[in-house]
Amino acid sequence: MANLLVMMEFFRGALLPVSLETLGQARRLGSTLGMTVYALVPLPPQPTEDEDITVRCGRFGADKVMLLTGDSLFVEHEMRFEQYSDALVAACTMLPPRLFLMGDTPAARDIIPRLAARLGGAYVARGAALAQSQQLVLCDSSGRHLRIPLESASSDGIPPLTVPVMMTSEAGRYDMAWGDQDAELMIVPPNDESAQTIPNLSTSKLVKGGFVEETLEPLPLPLRVGSQGESLALSSPAPLPSGGAPPVCQISFGKAAGSDAILSPWRVSIGSAVEETANYQLILPEGELATAAKVLGGLLSASAPVTPIATPGPLPAVTKELEGFDDSNEFTPTAESWDYSADTLNGDEETTARIRAAMGADGRVPVTAAYAAPSVVTPPARPVAAVVIPARPVNTPPATGAGAAMWEGFATMPDEEDLPQDEDGNPIFDVARADTAPVPIAPPSGSASKKKEGA
Amino acid sequence: MKVIALAGVAGNLAVSMGARLGECTAVAITAETPVPGLQEAQALGASQLIRLWDPALTEPVQDPLGREHLQATLLAVLCRRLEIRFVVVPETSEGWLGPALAEELDVPHVTGVLDAEIVAPAVPPSGQIPSAVSRALAMGLPTVRVQRRCLSGIQRLRGPAIGVLSVLPVAAGSTVSAQSGASSTAAGRQEKLPLIETWDLARLGISAMDLPRPLIRSVLPEKRTELTGRVFPNLQALAERLRQDGLAPLPKEEGA
Numbered sequence: 001m002a003n004l005l006v007m008m009e010f011f012r013g014a015l016l017p018v019s020l021e022t023l024g025q026a027r028r029l030g031s032t033l034g035m036t037v038y039a040l041v042p043l044p045p046q047p048t049e050d051e052d053i054t055v056r057c058g059r060f061g062a063d064k065v066m067l068l069t070g071d072s073l074f075v076e077h078e079m080r081f082e083q084y085s086d087a088l089v090a091a092c093t094m095l096p097p098r099l100f101l102m103g104d105t106p107a108a109r110d111i112i113p114r115l116a117a118r119l120g121g122a123y124v125a126r127g128a129a130l131a132q133s134q135q136l137v138l139c140d141s142s143g144r145h146l147r148i149p150l151e152s153a154s155s156d157g158i159p160p161l162t163v164p165v166m167m168t169s170e171a172g173r174y175d176m177a178w179g180d181q182d183a184e185l186m187i188v189p190p191n192d193e194s195a196q197t198i199p200n201l202s203t204s205k206l207v208k209g210g211f212v213e214e215t216l217e218p219l220p221l222p223l224r225v226g227s228q229g230e231s232l233a234l235s236s237p238a239p240l241p242s243g244g245a246p247p248v249c250q251i252s253f254g255k256a257a258g259s260d261a262i263l264s265p266w267r268v269s270i271g272s273a274v275e276e277t278a279n280y281q282l283i284l285p286e287g288e289l290a291t292a293a294k295v296l297g298g299l300l301s302a303s304a305p306v307t308p309i310a311t312p313g314p315l316p317a318v319t320k321e322l323e324g325f326d327d328s329n330e331f332t333p334t335a336e337s338w339d340y341s342a343d344t345l346n347g348d349e350e351t352t353a354r355i356r357a358a359m360g361a362d363g364r365v366p367v368t369a370a371y372a373a374p375s376v377v378t379p380p381a382r383p384v385a386a387v388v389i390p391a392r393p394v395n396t397p398p399a400t401g402a403g404a405a406m407w408e409g410f411a412t413m414p415d416e417e418d419l420p421q422d423e424d425g426n427p428i429f430d431v432a433r434a435d436t437a438p439v440p441i442a443p444p445s446g447s448a449s450k451k452k453e454g455a
Numbered sequence: 456m457k458v459i460a461l462a463g464v465a466g467n468l469a470v471s472m473g474a475r476l477g478e479c480t481a482v483a484i485t486a487e488t489p490v491p492g493l494q495e496a497q498a499l500g501a502s503q504l505i506r507l508w509d510p511a512l513t514e515p516v517q518d519p520l521g522r523e524h525l526q527a528t529l530l531a532v533l534c535r536r537l538e539i540r541f542v543v544v545p546e547t548s549e550g551w552l553g554p555a556l557a558e559e560l561d562v563p564h565v566t567g568v569l570d571a572e573i574v575a576p577a578v579p580p581s582g583q584i585p586s587a588v589s590r591a592l593a594m595g596l597p598t599v600r601v602q603r604r605c606l607s608g609i610q611r612l613r614g615p616a617i618g619v620l621s622v623l624p625v626a627a628g629s630t631v632s633a634q635s636g637a638s639s640t641a642a643g644r645q646e647k648l649p650l651i652e653t654w655d656l657a658r659l660g661i662s663a664m665d666l667p668r669p670l671i672r673s674v675l676p677e678k679r680t681e682l683t684g685r686v687f688p689n690l691q692a693l694a695e696r697l698r699q700d701g702l703a704p705l706p707k708e709e710g711a
Contacts, residue, residue: 210563211614
């Protein structure tokens with residue numbers, strides 16, 4: 001099964017929305033194309049009080065969460081390839097990716113192209129990965145479809161090469177996905193030698209001792225958010241550093257010149273027409289742009305705490321009938337949130353049928369000390385048909401002799417007449433009264449056993 | 456210190472920065488004559504001008520999806536021939552050139568560079584992780600301080616003068632100062648009036664077969680899927696999302 005890896009990025013302790021959007025698209029690709037979605041999360045040196053990151057990534061679409069470990073991961077304030085190379089290469093060695101995604105941020109622009117070069121993969125900047133007609137479709141930043149020549153070249157029965165594709169995806173490109181699944185947790189140990197197991201890496205030495213962070217000067221708000229066409233009414237309590245820097249987010253009001261994707265990962269267009277190059281859009285009449293600039297500046301300058309993106313709760317039971325699906329076994333991909341609340345028969349259909357038979361009319365299994373019902377999700381109620389357990393020939397245990405102790409306490413089926421019956425006359429198996437107590441094991445006392453002990 | 460800078464792209468920012476850092480060789484990969492950018496590179500202080508071209512490059516250099524891979528390969532070969540391991544390139548639209556070149560040379564790289572300068576090496580306090588500074592001291596290399604723009608601020612990095620810097624194409628004040636600085640420091644070098652050398656594949660020591668083949672191509676006939684951004688219903692929703700993206704005031708600013 002192909003692996004789809006998504007590198008998650010944190011900012012001030014919270015997952016960036018673009019990472020969650022990218023994970024959501026990975027979920028859709030994984031469900032449609034049968035790929036396993038792994039969220040790569042750097043393991044923080046100190047545990048946080050925030051929600052379990054495994055749960056969070058699972059609810060937003062990850063099948064599994066891979067914790068990246070290593071001393072160098074949190075040495076600097078933001079991610080760079082130099083600090084993450086060991087962990088990422090180890091992860092890609094454990095799980096060779098078919099597709100590696102990361103939200104388009106300054107960190108991604110440092111990490112992803114270098115990782116692609118190291119893995120011998122193809123790199124697509126600000127691209128899109130889509131599932132169309134059960135096929136993975138790769139697009140560049142303009143939406144042009146791409147192909148990988150090496151993957152279509154096969155001759156003399158030699159299978160074509162699979163080239164990993166490393167892609168950054170822009171903010172606002174995809175919707176988030178959410179579900180009720182918790183992801184499985186995996187840990188990637190730091191292993192410098194793991195790179196040697198990938199042929200492409202065998203000739204590449206890992207660079208050590210490059211650039212290290214001295215300081216980080218926070219960008220004041222006017223250098224994080226810039227504007228064209230109208231002036232944002234931003235409060236600027238901090239003096240602007242000399243030299244200046246291009247704003248990370250460029251907001252264009254009206255028909256202002258389009259902003260540069262190289263300079264600004266976040267490009268916002270506010271106006272009466274749709275701007276194709278922008279990742280965020282707000283349609284407003286031309287006459288309201290000046291007011292909008294003032295209001296937006298005030299909202300961005302507000303010192304109110306940032307509202308975190310809430311982890312979605314359990315999904316409601318699906319009651320809507322699906323239309324257009326005659327075959328119940330047909331795979332039904334959907335671009336909306338996925339729902340795995342309804343269980344499906346696995347290969348052991350007989351066992352599943354017996355479990356269903358043991359369920360009550362409300363679809364619940366009687367709670368025992370050893371089996372607690374799930375705390376979050378309640379399976380939807382389903383009608384349970386009465387199950388007929390045919391009477392089987394029972395070997396009557398010997399009342400005396402060496403075998404008597406062995407059969408003592410063993411549950412035997414009552415006669416058919418003694419069983420409670422439903423309205424159709426079929427016997428009903430009573431789970432609550434079934435004798436499932438453990439069988440005491442008595443020491444054997446027969447001559448055969450003595451002979452065995454003496455042997 | 457010797458530096459290679461890619462000329463003719465984004466206002467020769469890479470050349471001006473390279474000339475300020477050391478003895479700069481400006482390189483352009485183009486078929487055009489006169490070579491765009493190289494004459495200006497000389498004015499910016501480049502001491503050597505190289506035009507990389509070969510008829511075999513005509514077709515691959517026109518492929519937008521494979522161009523940067525090709526440039527990275529050619530520059531890496533040139534760096535090995537000239538024994539220079541510090542390169543300044545402009546940040547490109549794909550962003551592939553700098554990191555791929557660094558991988559070819561097996562050196563560190565920094566993207567989103569705003570400025571760079573030679574600084575006095577500082578010995579790190581004992582007990583810390585052996586840093587790039589100590590390594591630079593051991594190798595006799597000068598130390599470079601780099602300003603890099605990231606999401607939360609401007610990161611100041613320090614390391615040995617070995618690696619690839621991808622310079623953001625912005626007309627910032629630092630760039631202006633770099634140009635003026637380069638002009639003054641390179642005044643003496645301009646007396647030499649270097650000629651433009653043309654290197655072909657044979658002089659580089661490779662053949663057309665050694666050129667990289669593009670790993671990715673566009674589908675023919677061309678197909679497109681319209682990619683649109685997120686549409687927000689109102690200003691409040693847009694502002695909240697921008698704040699969640701990390702563009703809200705930092706805690707330090709909130710108190711101000």
